[in-house]
Amino acid sequence: xxxxxxxxxxxxxxxxxxxxxxxxxxxxxxxxxxxxxxxxxxxxxxxxxxxxxxxxxxxxxxxxxxxxxxxxxxxxxxxxxxxxxxxxxxxxxxxxxxxxxxxxxxxxxxxxxxxxxxxxxxxxxxxxxxxxxxxxxxxxxxxxxxxxxxxxxxxxxxxxxxxxxxxxxxxxxxxxxxxxxxxxxxxxxxxxxxxxxxxxxxxxxxxxxxxxxxxxxxxxxxxxxxxxxxxxxxxxxxxxxxxxxxxxxxxxxxxxxxxxxxxxxxxxxxxxxxxxxxxxxxxxxxxxxxxxxxxxxxxxxxxxxxxxxxxxxxxxxxxxxxxxxxxxxxxxxxxxxxxxxxxxxxxxxxxxxxxxxxxxxxxxxxxxxxxxxxxxxxxxxxxxxxxxxxxxxxxxxxxxxxxxxx
Ligand code: SF4
Numbered sequence: 001x002x003x004x005x006x007x008x009x010x011x012x013x014x015x016x017x018x019x020x021x022x023x024x025x026x027x028x029x030x031x032x033x034x035x036x037x038x039x040x041x042x043x044x045x046x047x048x049x050x051x052x053x054x055x056x057x058x059x060x061x062x063x064x065x066x067x068x069x070x071x072x073x074x075x076x077x078x079x080x081x082x083x084x085x086x087x088x089x090x091x092x093x094x095x096x097x098x099x100x101x102x103x104x105x106x107x108x109x110x111x112x113x114x115x116x117x118x119x120x121x122x123x124x125x126x127x128x129x130x131x132x133x134x135x136x137x138x139x140x141x142x143x144x145x146x147x148x149x150x151x152x153x154x155x156x157x158x159x160x161x162x163x164x165x166x167x168x169x170x171x172x173x174x175x176x177x178x179x180x181x182x183x184x185x186x187x188x189x190x191x192x193x194x195x196x197x198x199x200x201x202x203x204x205x206x207x208x209x210x211x212x213x214x215x216x217x218x219x220x221x222x223x224x225x226x227x228x229x230x231x232x233x234x235x236x237x238x239x240x241x242x243x244x245x246x247x248x249x250x251x252x253x254x255x256x257x258x259x260x261x262x263x264x265x266x267x268x269x270x271x272x273x274x275x276x277x278x279x280x281x282x283x284x285x286x287x288x289x290x291x292x293x294x295x296x297x298x299x300x301x302x303x304x305x306x307x308x309x310x311x312x313x314x315x316x317x318x319x320x321x322x323x324x325x326x327x328x329x330x331x332x333x334x335x336x337x338x339x340x341x342x343x344x345x346x347x348x349x350x351x352x353x354x355x356x357x358x359x360x361x362x363x364x365x366x367x368x369x370x371x372x373x374x375x376x377x378x379x380x381x382x383x384x385x386x387x388x389x390x391x392x393x394x395x396x397x398x399x400x401x402x403x404x405x406x
Pocket of ligand 1: 351
């Protein structure tokens with residue numbers, strides 16, 4: 001099958017963390033994760049969404065644990081998933097009262113594979129350190145890793161005020177934005193240090209420092225990567241809807257990944273009302289695959305079309321092939337190891353069609369305007385057939401399926 005490329009830049013060295021059997025950091029490939037948006041108390045709805053996210057390729061799934069009822073639901077969700085044969089590790093997202101919920105619901109603490117805590121809001125100000133320590137101790141007791149997730153929407157205000165005062169005392173050598181970025185980085189690094197002092201192993205800590213600006217994200221993670229060797233979770237928070245969220249996430253995370261920074265990613269897309277939550281998993285996979293870091297599904301290369309194509313046949317065929325592949329991948333992945341490396345080309349005319357098709361494992365060049373109504377098919381670089389007539393699309397779909405199965 002077609003060879004695949006990898007980044008010419010070395011990966012940042014990080015301490016690997018085992019999250020319920022999925023390695024994050026170290027030598028492990030960059031892990032795709034996602035988060036549910038159901039009320040965790042709704043066990044049926046949450047199980048269904050976790051199953052869908054996992055089927056789409058999410059290797060870890062985070063769920064909100066915000067009150068007693070949701071903490072009580074967590075072990076039931078985990079058990080239901082296991083009965084369905086779904087073994088995806090669950091990450092509990094805790095804010096404010098996580099220390100209480102974990103203490104009061106030991107079955108929840110045990111069912112989760114990782115705890116996510118936000119050092120900016122773990123409890124009330126004067127008790128913050130104690131509440132942070134409580135959660136870390138809980139993680140040690142249950143032998144679970146922790147993601148210390150700083151978010152600039154809930155940044156430790158004491159730390160920020162101190163850094164701003166220091167900047168003022170020195171005559172403002174840093175801009176306000178730089179102080180903010182520094183506060184985010186320091187919050188993550190100092191919290192990790194505190195967790196280590198309490199006794200949490202380095203191989204039990206993942207850090208994240210999420211911001212909503214592309215340049216801020218790149219600057220913050222570049223600095224964080226220099227100051228620690230903890231595994232890093234990348235994510236652009238509040239990335240937004242549709243193409244805006246996809247472009248902003250891909251631009252920022254693509255640059256960091258290219259520099260070898262990032263051990264797990266989440267693409268935080270705001271779904272359209274009633275939209276498909278699994279879209280964020282698909283985008284994360286496509287980002288990693290496009291950049292050559294991982295392979296999840298065969299690539300379908302298709303030309304954009306132009307004035308030489310007067311019908312939408314080739315676009316429809318490319319879309320059908322892509323959908324067929326995604327639908328069949330759960331079976332194909334286990335039946336045909338290496339199938340994800342396949343490249344299929346669907347081209348609109350002879351200008352670039354035969355050339356691109358020859359570079360694919362299997363490719364078709366459909367006839368453009370004024371061309372002979374024949375579609376040469378290339379397999380492994382050689383012309384294998386010429387399709388004609390009204391069933392070209394169906395015939396090619398069958399050839400792709402045969403190629404994979406044989
Ligand atoms: Fe246009 Fe042909 Fe190029 Fe496709 S391959 S973009 S149809 S010239």
